[in-house]
Amino acid sequence: MNRPPTWSSSAKRAGIAAVLMFAFLLVTSTGKSLANRLVPAIVLAALAFTLYVGLGYYMDMLLFRRRMRKKEAGK
Numbered sequence: 001m002n003r004p005p006t007w008s009s010s011a012k013r014a015g016i017a018a019v020l021m022f023a024f025l026l027v028t029s030t031g032k033s034l035a036n037r038l039v040p041a042i043v044l045a046a047l048a049f050t051l052y053v054g055l056g057y058y059m060d061m062l063l064f065r066r067r068m069r070k071k072e073a074g075k
Helices: 007-028 034-073
Strands: none
Touching: 007 034
């Protein structure tokens, strides 16, 4: 908690979220063949991964800086 965020940790979390989103999209889109479900699921999961990496890193950085400011103010 006292270490600054890294891009790799954000990518790992985003990867887990993207895999879960991919699986969710495949399972919930019923009535279509697998080929018609696969491409949109891959595209949306890749888009989600890209967004989650950036947003996750900058959110972690914001929270880290806030935590460090509070820690410095408490000294």
